[in-house]
Amino acid sequence: xxxxxxxxxxxxxxxxxxxxxxxxxxxxxxxxxxxxxxxxxxxxxxxxxxxxxxxxxxxxxxxxxxxxxxxxxxxxxxxxxxxxxxxxxxxxxxxxxxxxxxxxxxxxxxxxxxxxxxxxxxxxxxxxxxxxxxxxxxxxxxxxxxxxxxxxxxxxxxxxxxxxxxxxxxxxxxxxxxxxxxxxxxx
Numbered sequence: 001x002x003x004x005x006x007x008x009x010x011x012x013x014x015x016x017x018x019x020x021x022x023x024x025x026x027x028x029x030x031x032x033x034x035x036x037x038x039x040x041x042x043x044x045x046x047x048x049x050x051x052x053x054x055x056x057x058x059x060x061x062x063x064x065x066x067x068x069x070x071x072x073x074x075x076x077x078x079x080x081x082x083x084x085x086x087x088x089x090x091x092x093x094x095x096x097x098x099x100x101x102x103x104x105x106x107x108x109x110x111x112x113x114x115x116x117x118x119x120x121x122x123x124x125x126x127x128x129x130x131x132x133x134x135x136x137x138x139x140x141x142x143x144x145x146x147x148x149x150x151x152x153x154x155x156x157x158x159x160x161x162x163x164x165x166x167x168x169x170x171x172x173x174x175x176x177x178x179x180x181x182x183x184x185x186x187x
Contacts, residue, residue: 014038019129021137024065028073029137031064033130035122047085056081062094062126068141070102070134070157077123090120102131103157135161153178 015037022030037058045051059081065074077094079087096113100106107128114124135158142156156165159179164171168182 011040013040017126017129019133021133023137023140027067029066029068029134031066031130031134031137033062033126033133035060035126037122045083047083051083058082058122060120060123060126062123062130064097064102064130064134066102066134068138070138072097072100072102074098077120079120079123087120091123093119094123102134106131155179 015035018034020030020032020034022032024030035058036056038054038056039051040053042050042052042055051057059079061076061078061080063074063076064072066072075094075097077091079091082088093114097110100109100113110124110127113119138157142154153176156176156179158165159172159176160166163169166172167179170182173180173182
């Protein structure tokens with residue numbers, strides 16, 4: 001179902017975020033994100049002269065290389081377009097994410113390392129959909145593990161990450177009864 005009809009309005013800005021998940025030949029996983037901001041109008045910019053309508057104001061990339069446990073092994077950030085000449089100077093700091101695990105508390109740790117003047121607002125924002133894309137990318141591996149009748153049940157990474165995956169939800173009871181904690185389950 002689409003959104004309700006909007007009030008009369010004028011389109012000014014578009015942000016596009018695209019995430020890609022890859023299984024690497026060496027056993028790691030690459031999760032890449034691309035963020036692009038464009039305006040529907042041109043404007044003067046001290047660093048770039050004129051930024052024309054449809055030309056990226058921001059264009060940035062992030063690659064997280066993670067292991068099966070969602071631990072970051074490498075992080076690379078690139079800024080292709082930005083409103084200030086100094087913007088690309090901060091991308092090296094994203095390598096500090098190495099060793100963090102995507103899971104509970106991830107965004108809090110990212111903010112400690114890269115929040116405010118220690119990072120780039122847009123690249124930090126890009127980490128949120130990348131974290132979700134990491135979970136989605138590893139689903140194929142997890143489903144294969146779940147299908148093995150001889151393997152002990154593994155707690156899915158996304159248990160308690162939303163209301164549908166709460167340990168007391170009917171969905172968890174149906175799909176992962178070993179992890180169900182509702183009224184007629186384990187406590």
